Amino acid sequence: MNCVLRLSSKRKISNALYVSLASICFVVALVPLISILYQTIVQGASALNLAFFTQVTPPIGQAGGGILNAIEGSVAIVAIASLFGVPIGVLCGAYLSEYPGKFSYYVRLLAEVLTGVPSIVTGIFVYELIVATQHRFSAFSGGVALGVMMVPIVAISTHESLKLVSQAIKEGALALGISRAKTLVYVLLSSARSGVITGIALAVARVMGETAPLLFTALGSQFLMTSINDPAASLTLTIFDFGTSPYDSSHSLAWGAALVLLLIVLGLNILVRVATRQRVKGEV
Amino acid sequence: MQETQPSRARSRARHSDLFLFVLVLAAISVPLITVLMLYELAKGSIPSVEAFGLSFLFNSDWIPNPPNGGQPILGALPSIYGSVVTTSIALLLAVPVSLGVALFQNELAPRRIRTPSVFVIEMLAAVPSVVYGLWGLLNLIPFMRDNVEPILQTNLGFLPIFTGPTMGLGMLTAGVILAIMIIPYGSSVMREVIAAVPRSQREACFALGATKWETIRTAVLPFARTGIVAAVVLAMGRAIGETMAVTMVIGNVARISPSLFLPAETIPSVIANEFTEVAGNDIYFGALFELGLILFAIAFVMNLLGRVVIARLTVKAGRELRA
Numbered sequence: 001m002n003c004v005l006r007l008s009s010k011r012k013i014s015n016a017l018y019v020s021l022a023s024i025c026f027v028v029a030l031v032p033l034i035s036i037l038y039q040t041i042v043q044g045a046s047a048l049n050l051a052f053f054t055q056v057t058p059p060i061g062q063a064g065g066g067i068l069n070a071i072e073g074s075v076a077i078v079a080i081a082s083l084f085g086v087p088i089g090v091l092c093g094a095y096l097s098e099y100p101g102k103f104s105y106y107v108r109l110l111a112e113v114l115t116g117v118p119s120i121v122t123g124i125f126v127y128e129l130i131v132a133t134q135h136r137f138s139a140f141s142g143g144v145a146l147g148v149m150m151v152p153i154v155a156i157s158t159h160e161s162l163k164l165v166s167q168a169i170k171e172g173a174l175a176l177g178i179s180r181a182k183t184l185v186y187v188l189l190s191s192a193r194s195g196v197i198t199g200i201a202l203a204v205a206r207v208m209g210e211t212a213p214l215l216f217t218a219l220g221s222q223f224l225m226t227s228i229n230d231p232a233a234s235l236t237l238t239i240f241d242f243g244t245s246p247y248d249s250s251h252s253l254a255w256g257a258a259l260v261l262l263l264i265v266l267g268l269n270i271l272v273r274v275a276t277r278q279r280v281k282g283e284v
Numbered sequence: 285m286q287e288t289q290p291s292r293a294r295s296r297a298r299h300s301d302l303f304l305f306v307l308v309l310a311a312i313s314v315p316l317i318t319v320l321m322l323y324e325l326a327k328g329s330i331p332s333v334e335a336f337g338l339s340f341l342f343n344s345d346w347i348p349n350p351p352n353g354g355q356p357i358l359g360a361l362p363s364i365y366g367s368v369v370t371t372s373i374a375l376l377l378a379v380p381v382s383l384g385v386a387l388f389q390n391e392l393a394p395r396r397i398r399t400p401s402v403f404v405i406e407m408l409a410a411v412p413s414v415v416y417g418l419w420g421l422l423n424l425i426p427f428m429r430d431n432v433e434p435i436l437q438t439n440l441g442f443l444p445i446f447t448g449p450t451m452g453l454g455m456l457t458a459g460v461i462l463a464i465m466i467i468p469y470g471s472s473v474m475r476e477v478i479a480a481v482p483r484s485q486r487e488a489c490f491a492l493g494a495t496k497w498e499t500i501r502t503a504v505l506p507f508a509r510t511g512i513v514a515a516v517v518l519a520m521g522r523a524i525g526e527t528m529a530v531t532m533v534i535g536n537v538a539r540i541s542p543s544l545f546l547p548a549e550t551i552p553s554v555i556a557n558e559f560t561e562v563a564g565n566d567i568y569f570g571a572l573f574e575l576g577l578i579l580f581a582i583a584f585v586m587n588l589l590g591r592v593v594i595a596r597l598t599v600k601a602g603r604e605l606r607a
Contacts, residue, residue: 118552
């Protein structure tokens with residue numbers, strides 16, 4: 001066969017040029033990631049010691065102290081959020097896959113739109129809904145704000161995971177006379193388990209890193225909470241308050257808190273991806 | 285025996301009703317949240333709407349507590365201006381890079397590194413906004429102040445956008461950090477729409493002897509054009525609503541100035557900064573709610589448009605695949 005195609009050098013060059021341009025774009029996008037990881041690890045590691053995990057935050061500007069109250073607050077707020085957000089989200093996702101139709105189409109579309117609504121809007125919404133009526137900032141209201149954000153995220157990922165379950169398994173279960181509710185729990189959700197759990201874990205990681213919805217709900221605090229009706233600190237609020245202050249010792253504490261937050265958030269992301277080796281659609 | 289059968293069926297039917305009821309309740313939560321959000325934001329904005337009406341959108345003064353003790357004078361124009369400028373900078377920088385990343389991941393990268401390349405960009409998306417803000421405040425601002433802004437000023441200082449003191453704290457840095465933050469989102473949506481271009485298009489083009497780039501330019505990009513525009517709209521919606529990182533690097537001054545080096549503010553940064561400092565000033569409080577309502581409306585419309593277009597495209601691609 002002698003029909004070897006000879007490319008003109010102009011075409012060759014323009015191909016090489018654009019192909020390398022796209023590759024350069026990819027490298028350029030990675031530079032900030034590397035810089036952020038490097039700075040957080042280097043600056044954050046020097047802040048870490050035992051006291052960092054056993055003491056509460058000092059007044060801004062003072063050295064010493066730790067982030068125990070921030071860790072406690074973040075865990076409590078995300079736990080409250082999950083208590084609301086996960087069951088409602090999973091059941092909503094189940095409805096979308098069990099009863100496809102016009103209503104489901106619009107609910108799914110609205111859920112996608114809601115994930116794009118700025119989180120600070122969710123913050124003032126929950127302020128008006130709960131903080132203004134109870135007349136106090138609280139960990140509870142912070143949890144509700146993050147829970148409101150979790151519902152559409154979990155609903156979409158659950159819907160996507162349930163779509164992948166084969167119709168035959170479902171029909172088999174129904175043909176055996178198993179009720180729809182039991183089929184959903186023991187057959188459908190059970191087969192889609194890894195996808196559903198991945199979606200929940202990613203939603204937890206996402207809201208764990210949120211600051212804006214907590215500014216006017218959980219507010220932040222220098223102390224450990226005594227109840228969920230108290231204002232609460234969080235890792236993100238601590239990073240914001242200490243990072244924007246003019247003092248070096250406060251910056252060091254902010255970097256330390258950022259390192260802990262990044263380890264949790266990126267750790268969760270990496271863990272679920274390695275564990276399930278499955279991408280959940282619509283997670284971003 | 286014959287008695288129990290129908291009653292069991294009835295009880296099962298009742299259970300099934302309960303099951304449907306619970307699922308419907310959960311499904312209704314999504315529209316319910318949307319409507320409640322709109323209602324609470326609108327309710328909160330009433331004092332400001334009554335005081336300013338439409339002039340709120342065109343007034344450039346922001347005087348919450350006038351020195352003579354009169355009514356506050358508040359206009360959203362400085363924050364709208366800041367949002368428009370920072371978002372434009374972000375899109376100008378992020379759209380070409382996102383497209384490059386998406387093409388690299390979908391069309392160009394060797395098969396072996398595709399999955400890892402998607403993975404690292406997803407890590408970029410997972411970094412919390414406040415960590416971007418901390419990095420922006422303590423690392424990016426000094427870098428912009430000492431390296432980028434002086435170079436821009438010496439070479440392009442005749443343009444009004446590159447005049448004034450180079451402080452690092454301002455609209456340019458905010459735009460750059462927004463660009464970094466929306467690249468992962470923009471590129472992942474673009475990857476989705478590029479993947480929806482039928483394989484046959486590419487194969488036909490390669491069969492005619494086209495190079496990789498010629499295939500992308502003549503077969504892939506024209507097909508994905510609508511989807512790419514939708515991706516840009518979605519990325520714009522993200523950039524407009526981004527709060528923490530921008531609040532930490534923009535300097536927060538209510539001012540309209542052509543220079544990108546000067547501090548300014550955006551709609552979300554005003555809300556984040558001033559919401560807890562209102563203390564009994566009803567009109568001021570209402571104005572912040574009205575800003576929230578404007579933000580909600582912009583983000584809602586952009587996301588709806590982008591999502592509807594992309595849903596149409598991917599459904600169409602799926603149908604062609606099956607056909």
